[in-house]
Amino acid sequence: MAKNQLSERDYLxxxxxxxxDVPLTSVDITIFTVLDNALNVLLVKRAQxxxxxxxxxxxxxxxxxxxxxxxxxxxRKLKEKTGVRTSYLEQVASFGSKQRDPRGWSVTVxxxxxxxxxxIQLTHDERSxxxxxxxxxxxxxxxxxxFDHNAILERCYERLQGKVQYTxxxxxxxxxxxxxxxxxxxFEIILDSTIEKKSFRRRILDADILQETGNMRxxxxxxxxxxxxxxxxxxxxxxxxxxxxx
Amino acid sequence: MAKNQLSERDYLxxxxxxxxDVPLTSVDITIFTVLDNALNVLLVKRAQxxxxxxxxxxxxxxxxxxxxxxxxxxxRKLKEKTGVRTSYLEQVASFGSKQRDPRGWSVTVxxxxxxxxxxIQLTHDERSxxxxxxxxxxxxxxxxxxFDHNAILERCYERLQGKVQYTxxxxxxxxxxxxxxxxxxxFEIILDSTIEKKSFRRRILDADILQETGNMRxxxxxxxxxxxxxxxxxxxxxxxxxxxxx
DNA sequence: ATCAAATAGTGGCACTGAGACACTAAGCTG
DNA sequence: CAGCTTAGTGTCTCAGTGCCACTATTTGAT
Numbered sequence: 285m286a287k288n289q290l291s292e293r294d295y296l297x298x299x300x301x302x303x304x305d306v307p308l309t310s311v312d313i314t315i316f317t318v319l320d321n322a323l324n325v326l327l328v329k330r331a332q333x334x335x336x337x338x339x340x341x342x343x344x345x346x347x348x349x350x351x352x353x354x355x356x357x358x359x360r361k362l363k364e365k366t367g368v369r370t371s372y373l374e375q376v377a378s379f380g381s382k383q384r385d386p387r388g389w390s391v392t393v394x395x396x397x398x399x400x401x402x403x404i405q406l407t408h409d410e411r412s413x414x415x416x417x418x419x420x421x422x423x424x425x426x427x428x429x430x431f432d433h434n435a436i437l438e439r440c441y442e443r444l445q446g447k448v449q450y451t452x453x454x455x456x457x458x459x460x461x462x463x464x465x466x467x468x469x470x471f472e473i474i475l476d477s478t479i480e481k482k483s484f485r486r487r488i489l490d491a492d493i494l495q496e497t498g499n500m501r502x503x504x505x506x507x508x509x510x511x512x513x514x515x516x517x518x519x520x521x522x523x524x525x526x527x528x529x530x
Numbered sequence: 531m532a533k534n535q536l537s538e539r540d541y542l543x544x545x546x547x548x549x550x551d552v553p554l555t556s557v558d559i560t561i562f563t564v565l566d567n568a569l570n571v572l573l574v575k576r577a578q579x580x581x582x583x584x585x586x587x588x589x590x591x592x593x594x595x596x597x598x599x600x601x602x603x604x605x606r607k608l609k610e611k612t613g614v615r616t617s618y619l620e621q622v623a624s625f626g627s628k629q630r631d632p633r634g635w636s637v638t639v640x641x642x643x644x645x646x647x648x649x650i651q652l653t654h655d656e657r658s659x660x661x662x663x664x665x666x667x668x669x670x671x672x673x674x675x676x677f678d679h680n681a682i683l684e685r686c687y688e689r690l691q692g693k694v695q696y697t698x699x700x701x702x703x704x705x706x707x708x709x710x711x712x713x714x715x716x717f718e719i720i721l722d723s724t725i726e727k728k729s730f731r732r733r734i735l736d737a738d739i740l741q742e743t744g745n746m747r748x749x750x751x752x753x754x755x756x757x758x759x760x761x762x763x764x765x766x767x768x769x770x771x772x773x774x775x776x
Numbered sequence: 777a778t779c780a781a782a783t784a785g786t787g788g789c790a791c792t793g794a795g796a797c798a799c800t801a802a803g804c805t806g
Numbered sequence: 807c808a809g810c811t812t813a814g815t816g817t818c819t820c821a822g823t824g825c826c827a828c829t830a831t832t833t834g835a836t
Contacts, residue, residue, distance in 0.1 A: 296632055
């Protein structure tokens with residue numbers, strides 16, 4: 285073939301993506317937080333076609349100029365909605381099909397993020413989209429999101445629940461200092477089940493994830509030790525699944 | 531904005547993807563098999579620019595006409611190289627950046643597949659690419675694959691090793707009937723470590739994944755019971771990690 | 777002061793599943 | 807029949823967890 289006799293340079297010179305049929309490619313983020321003892325997710329009300337007026341996960345197209353990597357795109361989206369820069373961010377899966385977007389074949393790369401709601405205020409962004417925290421349960425039970433965002437949310441939720449079985453991910457939903465009870469409660473909210481106190485404490489403490497800050501949380505009863513994450517934030521493994529008492 | 535006063539129909543009518551800067555989007559597959567007591571991966575020698583002449587994971591662009599979903603694209607690629615239709619196929623992650631492809635911003639969705647090498651013969655395909663099984667270890671140690679395919683392979687390998695800790699995935703690398711020793715050996719090859727025989731058998735058997743076929747594998751010593759997968763193939767969970775003896 | 781309520785945190789036993797490893801079982805070969 | 811090889815088992819130990827009752831420390835009401 286003639287093509288193969290071209291040098292790579294000449295080939296690249298003559299290459300023009302606009303000559304090909306390519307899918308739309310975007311990034312969507314499921315941003316979780318804990319609010320009022322429930323796991324919430326950040327939704328935006330679409331201010332543009334398609335699916336105008338519907339609630340959706342925040343997301344959008346890759347900016348070929350500004351974004352260097354997919355993760356960068358995700359971080360940019362996160363920042364636009366929440367103002368948060370540092371946060372736990374993990375790629376979950378990509379969803380692509382001919383059907384999922386009325387504009388045609390499209391692919392979206394889904395991420396999930398964990399943030400401490402207390403630290404941020406939602407950003408009504410320039411396109412004046414509404415932004416809101418909504419309980420995950422409520423969304424899954426009764427909200428029809430734009431595109432296939434229900435399916436994406438479900439997958440992110442599954443992933444979160446799955447990882448919480450054997451990692452300390454939930455620390456990312458709390459402020460820097462927290463008590464073991466607060467942490468346990470966060471685990472319970474995500475797993476939607478109770479955890480036996482002693483087992484939980486043993487596991488967390490034995491895993492050497494946390495370090496005492498020396499401070500105490502005081503309230504209307506016995507004060508509790510405050511902890512912070514040990515090894516610069518990253519998640520850490522346990523040896524077994526967590527199960528609640530029968 | 532005027533745009534918001536359009537009906538969705540009019541908006542879609544006027545929408546043309548060629549007016550936007552979009553990334554290239556493709557699908558790549560890491561096809562694993564066990565050959566000569568080693569985990570092998572299928573590589574193709576690129577017959578086209580870019581990276582002409584380099585070894586790469588099989589993959590390619592989404593066919594917007596023929597492919598209905600990403601998974602369909604992956605299956606098509608798998609079929610083109612191996613002729614295999616049914617096989618374990620799992621999406622691993624997407625890799626996207628400005629740098630990874632010299633043609634510009636590109637995203638690839640990586641899958642991995644497990645097949646029984648005995649059942650297939652490699653297809654020297656129409657573009658006359660060379661196709662070969664190569665030991666994973668060898669590739670990771672000493673082969674510079676095209677694009678970021680080394681990183682993709684590593685991630686797929688990690689995912690495989692990870693899942694083998696708590697699922698019965700390796701059954702997908704074996705023929706329909708197999709002995710427990712063969713299965714154990716497959717686990718060991720993937721994990722690159724030995725597993726204690728009794729523990730392995732207890733776990734697999736207690737997990738209720740397998741069913742005896744009634745047949746025996748005979749050889750130059752005591753015959754072994756043959757098993758097949760119980761519940762139509764899907765993987766199944768164990769309760770703990772597998773660890774080799776010290 | 778004292779006591780109750782509430783949450784923090786611990787002691788300690790039972791159970792389960794995995795590691796270890798020696799043992800038995802059943803075929804083949806010479 | 808002895809000896810090799812691989813299949814498959816018996817059983818002890820040990821670690822991590824479930825369970826649940828117990829102690830500890832605070833606030834606030836009486």
